[in-house]
Amino acid sequence: MTAVLTDSRSIRIKGRSFLAVVLSPDLPFDHWLARLDDLAARSAGFFLGRPVVLDVADLPISRAELQGLIEELGKRNVSIMGVEGARPSLLGPGMPPGLKGGRPASDVEVTAKEPMFETPAAAPEEGAEAEKPAVVVTVPEVRPVLQSTIIHEPVRSGQSILFPEGDVTIVGSVASGAEVIAGGSVHIYGAARGRILAGSLGNRQARIFCRKLEAEMLAIDGIYIMAEDMDPGFRGQSVQLWLEGDVIMAEILS
Amino acid sequence: MTKFTGEEGKMAKVIVVTSGKGGVGKTTSTAALGAALAQKNQKTVVVDFDVGLRNLDLVMGAERRVVYDIVNVIQGDAKLPQALIRDKRLETLFLLPASQTRDKDALTQDGVDQVINELKRYFDWIICDSPAGIERGATLAMRHADIAVVVTNPEVSSVRDSDRIIGMLDAKTLKAENGERVEKHLLLTRYDALRAERGDMLKVDDVLEILSIPLLGIIPESTDVLRASNIGAPVTLADTRSAPSMAYFDAARRLEGEVVPISIPGQKQGLFGKIFGRRAA
Numbered sequence: 001m002t003a004v005l006t007d008s009r010s011i012r013i014k015g016r017s018f019l020a021v022v023l024s025p026d027l028p029f030d031h032w033l034a035r036l037d038d039l040a041a042r043s044a045g046f047f048l049g050r051p052v053v054l055d056v057a058d059l060p061i062s063r064a065e066l067q068g069l070i071e072e073l074g075k076r077n078v079s080i081m082g083v084e085g086a087r088p089s090l091l092g093p094g095m096p097p098g099l100k101g102g103r104p105a106s107d108v109e110v111t112a113k114e115p116m117f118e119t120p121a122a123a124p125e126e127g128a129e130a131e132k133p134a135v136v137v138t139v140p141e142v143r144p145v146l147q148s149t150i151i152h153e154p155v156r157s158g159q160s161i162l163f164p165e166g167d168v169t170i171v172g173s174v175a176s177g178a179e180v181i182a183g184g185s186v187h188i189y190g191a192a193r194g195r196i197l198a199g200s201l202g203n204r205q206a207r208i209f210c211r212k213l214e215a216e217m218l219a220i221d222g223i224y225i226m227a228e229d230m231d232p233g234f235r236g237q238s239v240q241l242w243l244e245g246d247v248i249m250a251e252i253l254s
Numbered sequence: 255m256t257k258f259t260g261e262e263g264k265m266a267k268v269i270v271v272t273s274g275k276g277g278v279g280k281t282t283s284t285a286a287l288g289a290a291l292a293q294k295n296q297k298t299v300v301v302d303f304d305v306g307l308r309n310l311d312l313v314m315g316a317e318r319r320v321v322y323d324i325v326n327v328i329q330g331d332a333k334l335p336q337a338l339i340r341d342k343r344l345e346t347l348f349l350l351p352a353s354q355t356r357d358k359d360a361l362t363q364d365g366v367d368q369v370i371n372e373l374k375r376y377f378d379w380i381i382c383d384s385p386a387g388i389e390r391g392a393t394l395a396m397r398h399a400d401i402a403v404v405v406t407n408p409e410v411s412s413v414r415d416s417d418r419i420i421g422m423l424d425a426k427t428l429k430a431e432n433g434e435r436v437e438k439h440l441l442l443t444r445y446d447a448l449r450a451e452r453g454d455m456l457k458v459d460d461v462l463e464i465l466s467i468p469l470l471g472i473i474p475e476s477t478d479v480l481r482a483s484n485i486g487a488p489v490t491l492a493d494t495r496s497a498p499s500m501a502y503f504d505a506a507r508r509l510e511g512e513v514v515p516i517s518i519p520g521q522k523q524g525l526f527g528k529i530f531g532r533r534a535a
Binding site: 154 | 388410414415417418420421422424463464466
Protein backbone atom coordinates (compact mmCIF):
# COMPACT_ATOMS: atom_id res chain seq x y z
CA MET A 1 0.00 0.00 0.00
CA THR A 2 1.29 3.39 -0.84
CA ALA A 3 0.41 6.44 1.14
CA VAL A 4 -0.30 9.51 -0.90
CA LEU A 5 1.36 12.64 0.30
CA THR A 6 -1.08 15.43 -0.22
CA ASP A 7 1.10 18.05 1.41
CA SER A 8 4.20 18.60 -0.65
CA ARG A 9 5.85 20.93 1.81
CA SER A 10 9.04 19.51 3.20
CA ILE A 11 9.96 19.20 6.85
CA ARG A 12 12.26 21.96 7.98
CA ILE A 13 15.04 20.86 10.29
CA LYS A 14 17.36 23.36 11.88
CA GLY A 15 20.04 23.40 14.50
CA ARG A 16 19.70 25.70 17.50
CA SER A 17 21.83 26.16 20.56
CA PHE A 18 20.62 27.20 23.99
CA LEU A 19 22.63 28.03 27.02
CA ALA A 20 21.71 25.38 29.55
CA VAL A 21 22.28 25.65 33.28
CA VAL A 22 24.28 22.71 34.50
CA LEU A 23 23.66 21.44 38.03
CA SER A 24 26.36 19.21 39.49
CA PRO A 25 24.85 17.62 42.60
CA ASP A 26 27.08 16.06 45.23
CA LEU A 27 26.46 13.42 47.84
CA PRO A 28 24.57 13.12 50.08
CA PHE A 29 21.69 14.40 47.97
CA ASP A 30 19.55 15.62 50.91
CA HIS A 31 22.27 18.05 52.01
CA TRP A 32 22.71 19.25 48.48
CA LEU A 33 18.93 19.69 48.07
CA ALA A 34 18.82 21.70 51.29
CA ARG A 35 21.41 24.08 49.89
CA LEU A 36 19.47 24.27 46.64
CA ASP A 37 16.27 25.12 48.57
CA ASP A 38 18.14 27.86 50.34
CA LEU A 39 19.22 29.33 47.01
CA ALA A 40 15.74 28.98 45.52
CA ALA A 41 14.19 30.71 48.54
CA ARG A 42 16.20 33.82 47.76
CA SER A 43 15.65 33.82 44.01
CA ALA A 44 12.15 32.76 43.14
CA GLY A 45 11.80 31.33 39.70
CA PHE A 46 15.49 30.71 39.41
CA PHE A 47 15.04 27.63 37.25
CA LEU A 48 11.66 28.47 35.75
CA GLY A 49 11.70 28.03 31.99
CA ARG A 50 15.42 27.56 31.97
CA PRO A 51 16.94 24.50 30.35
CA VAL A 52 18.63 22.55 33.15
CA VAL A 53 21.11 19.74 32.65
CA LEU A 54 22.11 17.43 35.47
CA ASP A 55 25.79 16.51 35.53
CA VAL A 56 26.19 13.19 37.36
CA ALA A 57 29.66 12.30 36.13
CA ASP A 58 31.68 10.31 38.69
CA LEU A 59 28.76 10.03 41.13
CA PRO A 60 28.47 6.51 42.59
CA ILE A 61 24.69 6.33 42.46
CA SER A 62 22.07 3.85 41.27
CA ARG A 63 19.26 4.40 38.83
CA ALA A 64 16.72 4.56 41.67
CA GLU A 65 18.74 7.25 43.45
CA LEU A 66 18.97 9.30 40.25
CA GLN A 67 15.25 8.86 39.67
CA GLY A 68 14.56 10.01 43.22
CA LEU A 69 16.73 13.09 42.73
CA ILE A 70 14.95 13.99 39.51
CA GLU A 71 11.60 13.64 41.30
CA GLU A 72 12.81 15.84 44.18
CA LEU A 73 13.93 18.46 41.66
CA GLY A 74 10.58 18.17 39.89
CA LYS A 75 8.83 19.06 43.17
CA ARG A 76 10.91 22.23 43.21
CA ASN A 77 9.83 23.07 39.63
CA VAL A 78 13.26 22.23 38.29
CA SER A 79 12.68 20.17 35.17
CA ILE A 80 15.68 18.38 33.83
CA MET A 81 16.11 18.40 30.05
CA GLY A 82 19.00 15.99 30.01
CA VAL A 83 21.55 14.11 32.05
CA GLU A 84 25.22 14.48 31.33
CA GLY A 85 27.96 12.04 32.25
CA ALA A 86 25.56 9.20 33.08
CA ARG A 87 26.41 5.56 32.50
CA PRO A 88 23.87 4.00 30.09
CA SER A 89 22.61 1.78 32.94
CA LEU A 90 21.61 4.85 34.94
CA LEU A 91 19.04 5.97 32.41
CA GLY A 92 15.80 4.26 31.50
CA PRO A 93 12.43 4.96 29.93
CA GLY A 94 10.63 7.95 31.38
CA MET A 95 13.88 9.62 32.37
CA PRO A 96 15.53 12.58 30.65
CA PRO A 97 17.81 11.65 27.76
CA GLY A 98 21.55 11.36 28.19
CA LEU A 99 23.50 14.23 26.67
CA LYS A 100 26.96 14.22 25.20
CA GLY A 101 29.34 16.69 23.63
CA GLY A 102 28.45 19.72 25.73
CA ARG A 103 30.92 22.59 25.54
CA PRO A 104 31.60 24.75 28.57
CA ALA A 105 30.35 28.33 28.55
CA SER A 106 31.03 30.97 31.17
CA ASP A 107 29.66 30.33 34.67
CA VAL A 108 26.14 31.37 35.37
CA GLU A 109 26.58 33.97 38.06
CA VAL A 110 24.16 34.76 40.83
CA THR A 111 24.21 38.46 41.55
CA ALA A 112 22.51 40.69 44.12
CA LYS A 113 19.40 42.58 43.16
CA GLU A 114 20.63 46.10 44.01
CA PRO A 115 20.92 47.66 40.60
CA MET A 116 23.96 49.83 41.34
CA PHE A 117 25.96 47.25 43.24
CA GLU A 118 25.99 44.12 41.22
CA THR A 119 27.97 41.98 43.56
CA PRO A 120 28.95 38.79 41.85
CA ALA A 121 28.43 35.81 44.09
CA ALA A 122 29.39 32.23 43.61
CA ALA A 123 27.90 29.75 41.19
CA PRO A 124 24.39 28.47 42.02
CA GLU A 125 25.37 25.38 43.97
CA GLU A 126 27.55 27.41 46.28
CA GLY A 127 25.02 30.24 46.35
CA ALA A 128 23.72 29.03 49.69
CA GLU A 129 26.77 30.55 51.35
CA ALA A 130 25.97 33.97 49.94
CA GLU A 131 24.04 36.03 52.45
CA LYS A 132 22.19 38.33 50.07
CA PRO A 133 18.47 38.25 50.82
CA ALA A 134 17.29 38.64 47.25
CA VAL A 135 19.14 37.23 44.33
CA VAL A 136 18.66 37.76 40.64
CA VAL A 137 20.31 35.63 38.07
CA THR A 138 21.94 37.20 35.07
CA VAL A 139 23.03 34.87 32.39
CA PRO A 140 25.91 36.52 30.58
CA GLU A 141 25.11 37.06 26.95
CA VAL A 142 26.89 34.51 24.83
CA ARG A 143 28.45 36.56 22.09
CA PRO A 144 29.16 34.49 19.03
CA VAL A 145 32.80 34.81 18.16
CA LEU A 146 32.96 35.47 14.44
CA GLN A 147 35.17 32.95 12.81
CA SER A 148 36.00 31.88 9.32
CA THR A 149 37.93 29.17 7.61
CA ILE A 150 39.60 28.93 4.22
CA ILE A 151 39.86 25.72 2.20
CA HIS A 152 42.66 25.98 -0.32
CA GLU A 153 41.76 23.08 -2.57
CA PRO A 154 38.75 21.65 -4.34
CA VAL A 155 36.20 19.88 -2.14
CA ARG A 156 35.97 16.43 -3.72
CA SER A 157 32.95 14.20 -4.14
CA GLY A 158 32.16 12.43 -0.86
CA GLN A 159 33.92 15.04 1.25
CA SER A 160 32.04 17.18 3.73
CA ILE A 161 33.16 20.51 5.11
CA LEU A 162 31.44 21.23 8.43
CA PHE A 163 32.05 24.62 9.98
CA PRO A 164 29.20 25.71 12.26
CA GLU A 165 31.37 28.46 13.77
CA GLY A 166 31.16 30.84 10.84
CA ASP A 167 32.03 31.57 7.22
CA VAL A 168 33.66 29.15 4.84
CA THR A 169 35.73 30.31 1.87
CA ILE A 170 36.76 27.73 -0.70
CA VAL A 171 39.47 28.51 -3.24
CA GLY A 172 38.42 25.84 -5.72
CA SER A 173 35.28 23.99 -6.69
CA VAL A 174 32.80 21.96 -4.68
CA ALA A 175 32.25 18.73 -6.58
CA SER A 176 29.03 16.93 -7.26
CA GLY A 177 28.43 14.71 -4.24
CA ALA A 178 30.38 16.96 -1.86
CA GLU A 179 28.80 19.19 0.77
CA VAL A 180 29.66 22.36 2.63
CA ILE A 181 27.78 23.19 5.83
CA ALA A 182 28.58 26.57 7.36
CA GLY A 183 27.15 28.48 10.28
CA GLY A 184 27.78 31.66 8.34
CA SER A 185 28.16 32.50 4.66
CA VAL A 186 29.81 30.31 2.02
CA HIS A 187 32.14 31.79 -0.58
CA ILE A 188 33.22 29.55 -3.45
CA TYR A 189 35.88 30.75 -5.86
CA GLY A 190 35.08 28.03 -8.34
CA ALA A 191 32.11 25.98 -9.44
CA ALA A 192 29.51 25.01 -6.83
CA ARG A 193 28.31 21.58 -7.92
CA GLY A 194 27.49 19.83 -4.64
CA ARG A 195 25.28 20.75 -1.71
CA ILE A 196 25.85 24.12 -0.09
CA LEU A 197 24.23 24.90 3.26
CA ALA A 198 24.79 28.37 4.73
CA GLY A 199 23.53 29.77 8.03
CA SER A 200 22.90 26.24 9.19
CA LEU A 201 22.58 27.16 12.89
CA GLY A 202 19.84 29.65 12.26
CA ASN A 203 21.59 32.59 10.65
CA ARG A 204 19.18 34.31 8.28
CA GLN A 205 21.81 36.83 7.24
CA ALA A 206 24.09 34.19 5.76
CA ARG A 207 24.68 34.26 2.02
CA ILE A 208 26.12 31.99 -0.63
CA PHE A 209 28.49 33.31 -3.24
CA CYS A 210 29.93 31.27 -6.09
CA ARG A 211 31.78 31.72 -9.35
CA LYS A 212 29.70 29.18 -11.21
CA LEU A 213 26.35 27.92 -9.97
CA GLU A 214 25.76 24.26 -10.75
CA ALA A 215 24.70 23.17 -7.28
CA GLU A 216 22.62 20.10 -6.52
CA MET A 217 21.11 21.80 -3.50
CA LEU A 218 21.37 25.18 -1.81
CA ALA A 219 20.15 26.05 1.66
CA ILE A 220 20.18 29.12 3.87
CA ASP A 221 18.92 28.84 7.45
CA GLY A 222 17.11 25.60 6.73
CA ILE A 223 15.27 26.88 3.65
CA TYR A 224 16.46 24.88 0.72
CA ILE A 225 16.10 24.70 -3.02
CA MET A 226 16.94 21.77 -5.28
CA ALA A 227 18.69 22.04 -8.63
CA GLU A 228 15.57 21.36 -10.63
CA ASP A 229 13.68 24.15 -8.89
CA MET A 230 16.31 26.76 -9.67
CA ASP A 231 15.79 29.26 -12.45
CA PRO A 232 17.88 27.90 -15.36
CA GLY A 233 18.98 31.44 -16.11
CA PHE A 234 21.34 31.29 -13.13
CA ARG A 235 22.99 28.03 -14.11
CA GLY A 236 26.68 28.38 -14.84
CA GLN A 237 26.60 32.01 -13.71
CA SER A 238 28.48 33.83 -11.02
CA VAL A 239 25.76 34.21 -8.40
CA GLN A 240 25.02 35.39 -4.88
CA LEU A 241 22.07 34.02 -2.93
CA TRP A 242 20.34 35.29 0.17
CA LEU A 243 17.14 34.84 2.15
CA GLU A 244 14.11 37.13 1.96
CA GLY A 245 11.31 35.84 4.17
CA ASP A 246 11.12 32.16 3.37
CA VAL A 247 12.39 32.51 -0.18
CA ILE A 248 15.93 32.16 -1.46
CA MET A 249 16.78 35.08 -3.73
CA ALA A 250 19.50 35.06 -6.35
CA GLU A 251 21.37 37.69 -8.28
CA ILE A 252 23.99 37.38 -10.99
CA LEU A 253 27.24 39.03 -9.96
CA SER A 254 28.65 41.13 -12.73
CA MET B 255 62.98 -19.24 -11.28
CA THR B 256 63.68 -15.52 -11.45
CA LYS B 257 66.96 -13.78 -10.99
CA PHE B 258 67.24 -10.27 -9.71
CA THR B 259 69.99 -7.76 -10.08
CA GLY B 260 68.94 -5.21 -7.51
CA GLU B 261 71.00 -2.07 -7.94
CA GLU B 262 71.68 -0.16 -4.78
CA GLY B 263 70.57 3.42 -4.34
CA LYS B 264 68.06 3.68 -7.15
CA MET B 265 64.72 5.25 -6.42
CA ALA B 266 61.76 3.00 -7.12
CA LYS B 267 58.57 4.81 -8.02
CA VAL B 268 55.24 3.37 -6.93
CA ILE B 269 52.29 4.14 -9.19
CA VAL B 270 48.67 3.31 -8.41
CA VAL B 271 46.27 3.02 -11.33
CA THR B 272 42.87 3.78 -9.84
CA SER B 273 39.41 5.09 -10.74
CA GLY B 274 36.68 4.26 -8.25
CA LYS B 275 34.42 3.09 -11.05
CA GLY B 276 34.82 -0.30 -12.66
CA GLY B 277 35.26 -1.04 -16.33
CA VAL B 278 36.95 2.24 -17.24
CA GLY B 279 40.29 0.67 -18.24
CA LYS B 280 42.44 0.39 -15.12
CA THR B 281 43.80 -3.06 -15.91
CA THR B 282 44.35 -2.28 -19.60
CA SER B 283 46.17 0.92 -18.64
CA THR B 284 48.28 -0.82 -15.98
CA ALA B 285 49.44 -3.41 -18.51
CA ALA B 286 49.99 -0.86 -21.29
CA LEU B 287 51.96 1.59 -19.13
CA GLY B 288 53.96 -1.26 -17.57
CA ALA B 289 54.94 -2.63 -20.97
CA ALA B 290 55.73 0.85 -22.28
CA LEU B 291 58.09 1.59 -19.36
CA ALA B 292 59.68 -1.86 -19.56
CA GLN B 293 60.45 -1.34 -23.26
CA LYS B 294 62.64 1.56 -22.21
CA ASN B 295 64.75 -0.94 -20.34
CA GLN B 296 63.37 -0.03 -16.94
CA LYS B 297 62.64 -2.84 -14.55
CA THR B 298 58.90 -2.78 -14.08
CA VAL B 299 56.46 -4.87 -12.09
CA VAL B 300 52.69 -4.73 -12.41
CA VAL B 301 50.88 -5.77 -9.22
CA ASP B 302 47.27 -6.97 -9.26
CA PHE B 303 45.40 -5.82 -6.12
CA ASP B 304 42.04 -7.12 -7.29
CA VAL B 305 41.98 -10.18 -5.04
CA GLY B 306 39.02 -12.37 -5.95
CA LEU B 307 38.49 -10.82 -9.39
CA ARG B 308 41.94 -10.86 -10.90
CA ASN B 309 42.29 -9.87 -14.56
CA LEU B 310 45.77 -8.52 -14.99
CA ASP B 311 47.18 -12.02 -15.57
CA LEU B 312 44.84 -12.42 -18.56
CA VAL B 313 45.70 -9.07 -20.10
CA MET B 314 49.39 -9.87 -19.62
CA GLY B 315 48.92 -13.32 -21.14
CA ALA B 316 50.29 -15.03 -18.04
CA GLU B 317 47.18 -16.75 -16.69
CA ARG B 318 48.61 -20.24 -17.22
CA ARG B 319 51.85 -19.45 -15.44
CA VAL B 320 50.42 -18.33 -12.08
CA VAL B 321 51.72 -20.61 -9.34
CA TYR B 322 51.84 -18.34 -6.30
CA ASP B 323 50.16 -14.99 -5.80
CA ILE B 324 50.34 -11.91 -3.58
CA VAL B 325 48.20 -13.53 -0.86
CA ASN B 326 50.59 -16.51 -0.68
CA VAL B 327 53.47 -14.06 -0.24
CA ILE B 328 51.65 -12.08 2.46
CA GLN B 329 50.71 -15.24 4.34
CA GLY B 330 54.23 -16.58 4.10
CA ASP B 331 53.42 -19.59 1.90
CA ALA B 332 55.79 -18.39 -0.81
CA LYS B 333 58.73 -16.04 -1.21
CA LEU B 334 58.26 -12.96 -3.37
CA PRO B 335 60.60 -14.15 -6.18
CA GLN B 336 58.56 -17.37 -6.44
CA ALA B 337 55.37 -15.42 -7.07
CA LEU B 338 56.79 -12.97 -9.63
CA ILE B 339 56.20 -13.95 -13.27
CA ARG B 340 58.61 -12.65 -15.88
CA ASP B 341 57.03 -11.64 -19.18
CA LYS B 342 57.96 -13.91 -22.10
CA ARG B 343 58.39 -11.01 -24.53
CA LEU B 344 60.09 -8.45 -22.30
CA GLU B 345 62.66 -9.51 -19.77
CA THR B 346 62.32 -6.26 -17.79
CA LEU B 347 58.57 -6.75 -17.23
CA PHE B 348 57.16 -8.73 -14.30
CA LEU B 349 53.72 -9.55 -12.92
CA LEU B 350 52.71 -10.14 -9.31
CA PRO B 351 49.29 -11.75 -9.65
CA ALA B 352 46.36 -11.55 -7.26
CA SER B 353 44.61 -14.56 -5.83
CA GLN B 354 41.38 -15.57 -7.53
CA THR B 355 40.17 -17.86 -4.76
CA ARG B 356 40.49 -15.57 -1.73
CA ASP B 357 38.50 -12.47 -0.92
CA LYS B 358 39.90 -9.01 -0.47
CA ASP B 359 40.21 -9.36 3.32
CA ALA B 360 43.18 -11.63 2.68
CA LEU B 361 45.21 -8.47 2.00
CA THR B 362 46.56 -6.96 5.20
CA GLN B 363 48.21 -3.59 5.62
CA ASP B 364 51.38 -5.06 7.13
CA GLY B 365 51.56 -7.67 4.38
CA VAL B 366 51.19 -5.06 1.63
CA ASP B 367 53.80 -2.86 3.34
CA GLN B 368 56.24 -5.76 3.32
CA VAL B 369 55.62 -6.73 -0.30
CA ILE B 370 55.94 -3.18 -1.63
CA ASN B 371 59.09 -2.48 0.37
CA GLU B 372 60.68 -5.65 -0.98
CA LEU B 373 59.63 -4.85 -4.56
CA LYS B 374 61.23 -1.41 -4.18
CA ARG B 375 64.60 -3.11 -3.83
CA TYR B 376 64.36 -4.83 -7.21
CA PHE B 377 62.37 -2.53 -9.50
CA ASP B 378 62.37 0.97 -11.01
CA TRP B 379 58.62 1.09 -11.39
CA ILE B 380 55.96 -0.65 -9.30
CA ILE B 381 52.54 -0.27 -10.89
CA CYS B 382 49.59 -1.24 -8.67
CA ASP B 383 46.36 -2.12 -10.41
CA SER B 384 43.63 -1.06 -7.99
CA PRO B 385 40.29 -2.84 -7.75
CA ALA B 386 37.16 -0.79 -8.38
CA GLY B 387 35.39 0.72 -5.40
CA ILE B 388 36.62 2.66 -2.39
CA GLU B 389 37.03 -0.19 0.07
CA ARG B 390 40.01 -1.94 1.55
CA GLY B 391 41.45 -3.30 -1.71
CA ALA B 392 41.47 0.15 -3.28
CA THR B 393 42.89 1.90 -0.21
CA LEU B 394 45.64 -0.71 0.16
CA ALA B 395 46.54 -0.36 -3.53
CA MET B 396 46.95 3.42 -3.18
CA ARG B 397 48.66 3.32 0.22
CA HIS B 398 52.27 3.35 -0.99
CA ALA B 399 51.76 5.42 -4.13
CA ASP B 400 54.14 8.21 -5.11
CA ILE B 401 52.13 8.82 -8.26
CA ALA B 402 48.46 8.16 -8.94
CA VAL B 403 47.11 7.62 -12.43
CA VAL B 404 43.39 8.34 -12.22
CA VAL B 405 41.70 6.53 -15.10
CA THR B 406 38.52 8.28 -16.20
CA ASN B 407 36.06 7.90 -19.05
CA PRO B 408 34.55 11.10 -20.48
CA GLU B 409 31.24 10.42 -18.80
CA VAL B 410 29.66 11.96 -15.67
CA SER B 411 29.52 8.95 -13.36
CA SER B 412 33.14 8.05 -14.04
CA VAL B 413 34.20 11.65 -13.45
CA ARG B 414 32.40 11.86 -10.13
CA ASP B 415 33.87 8.55 -8.94
CA SER B 416 37.34 9.76 -9.95
CA ASP B 417 36.76 12.94 -7.97
CA ARG B 418 35.96 10.82 -4.91
CA ILE B 419 39.14 8.79 -5.41
CA ILE B 420 41.24 11.95 -5.73
CA GLY B 421 39.88 13.05 -2.35
CA MET B 422 40.94 9.71 -0.88
CA LEU B 423 44.42 9.98 -2.40
CA ASP B 424 44.81 13.19 -0.42
CA ALA B 425 43.66 11.52 2.80
CA LYS B 426 44.37 7.82 2.92
CA THR B 427 47.87 7.33 1.55
CA LEU B 428 51.19 7.13 3.39
CA LYS B 429 52.23 10.37 1.68
CA ALA B 430 49.11 12.10 2.98
CA GLU B 431 49.76 10.78 6.49
CA ASN B 432 53.27 12.24 6.32
CA GLY B 433 51.93 15.60 5.17
CA GLU B 434 53.13 15.13 1.59
CA ARG B 435 51.10 14.96 -1.60
CA VAL B 436 50.63 12.09 -3.98
CA GLU B 437 51.33 13.28 -7.53
CA LYS B 438 48.02 12.88 -9.36
CA HIS B 439 47.51 12.53 -13.11
CA LEU B 440 44.41 12.13 -15.20
CA LEU B 441 44.36 9.44 -17.87
CA LEU B 442 41.30 9.91 -20.06
CA THR B 443 40.44 6.59 -21.68
CA ARG B 444 37.91 5.43 -24.27
CA TYR B 445 37.83 8.91 -25.70
CA ASP B 446 35.93 9.46 -28.93
CA ALA B 447 36.55 13.02 -30.13
CA LEU B 448 33.70 12.97 -32.66
CA ARG B 449 31.17 11.84 -30.09
CA ALA B 450 32.47 14.40 -27.60
CA GLU B 451 32.08 17.14 -30.20
CA ARG B 452 28.50 16.00 -30.85
CA GLY B 453 27.82 16.33 -27.13
CA ASP B 454 27.42 12.60 -26.44
CA MET B 455 30.47 12.65 -24.18
CA LEU B 456 32.09 15.12 -21.87
CA LYS B 457 34.80 17.19 -23.52
CA VAL B 458 38.39 17.11 -22.32
CA ASP B 459 38.14 20.65 -20.99
CA ASP B 460 35.01 19.81 -19.01
CA VAL B 461 36.65 16.80 -17.35
CA LEU B 462 39.81 18.76 -16.59
CA GLU B 463 37.79 21.61 -15.15
CA ILE B 464 35.86 19.30 -12.83
CA LEU B 465 38.80 17.21 -11.63
CA SER B 466 41.47 19.93 -11.77
CA ILE B 467 44.49 17.60 -11.94
CA PRO B 468 47.05 17.54 -14.78
CA LEU B 469 46.38 15.45 -17.86
CA LEU B 470 48.67 12.47 -18.44
CA GLY B 471 47.15 11.42 -21.72
CA ILE B 472 44.07 10.79 -23.82
CA ILE B 473 43.60 7.23 -25.00
CA PRO B 474 41.27 7.02 -27.98
CA GLU B 475 38.47 4.48 -28.08
CA SER B 476 39.75 1.71 -30.30
CA THR B 477 39.16 -1.91 -31.19
CA ASP B 478 42.94 -2.39 -30.94
CA VAL B 479 42.60 -2.38 -27.15
CA LEU B 480 40.04 -5.18 -27.14
CA ARG B 481 42.01 -7.18 -29.71
CA ALA B 482 45.16 -6.90 -27.60
CA SER B 483 43.53 -8.10 -24.40
CA ASN B 484 41.95 -11.01 -26.26
CA ILE B 485 45.36 -12.23 -27.38
CA GLY B 486 46.73 -11.66 -23.88
CA ALA B 487 49.14 -8.84 -24.59
CA PRO B 488 49.38 -5.26 -23.32
CA VAL B 489 48.33 -3.02 -26.20
CA THR B 490 51.77 -1.39 -26.16
CA LEU B 491 53.27 -4.81 -26.99
CA ALA B 492 50.62 -6.16 -29.35
CA ASP B 493 50.70 -3.32 -31.86
CA THR B 494 53.16 -0.55 -31.11
CA ARG B 495 51.98 1.57 -34.06
CA SER B 496 48.28 1.65 -33.13
CA ALA B 497 46.71 4.88 -31.92
CA PRO B 498 46.08 3.75 -28.32
CA SER B 499 49.64 2.35 -28.08
CA MET B 500 51.18 5.62 -29.15
CA ALA B 501 49.02 7.47 -26.64
CA TYR B 502 50.20 5.11 -23.88
CA PHE B 503 53.85 5.50 -24.95
CA ASP B 504 53.43 9.29 -24.70
CA ALA B 505 51.81 8.92 -21.27
CA ALA B 506 54.72 6.75 -20.10
CA ARG B 507 57.18 9.43 -21.26
CA ARG B 508 55.22 12.02 -19.27
CA LEU B 509 55.38 9.77 -16.21
CA GLU B 510 59.15 9.92 -16.50
CA GLY B 511 58.94 13.69 -16.43
CA GLU B 512 59.30 14.40 -20.13
CA VAL B 513 57.18 17.22 -21.58
CA VAL B 514 55.20 15.82 -24.49
CA PRO B 515 52.40 17.84 -26.10
CA ILE B 516 49.02 16.15 -25.80
CA SER B 517 47.15 15.15 -28.92
CA ILE B 518 44.81 12.43 -30.06
CA PRO B 519 46.80 10.00 -32.20
CA GLY B 520 45.50 9.37 -35.72
CA GLN B 521 43.77 12.73 -36.03
CA LYS B 522 46.74 15.01 -36.41
CA GLN B 523 46.13 15.53 -40.11
CA GLY B 524 42.71 17.13 -39.96
CA LEU B 525 41.97 20.70 -39.08
CA PHE B 526 39.73 19.46 -36.30
CA GLY B 527 42.60 17.56 -34.74
CA LYS B 528 44.76 20.66 -34.71
CA ILE B 529 42.17 22.76 -32.97
CA PHE B 530 41.46 19.97 -30.57
CA GLY B 531 45.12 19.36 -29.82
CA ARG B 532 45.63 22.96 -28.93
CA ARG B 533 42.61 23.09 -26.69
CA ALA B 534 43.49 19.98 -24.79
CA ALA B 535 47.06 21.05 -24.13
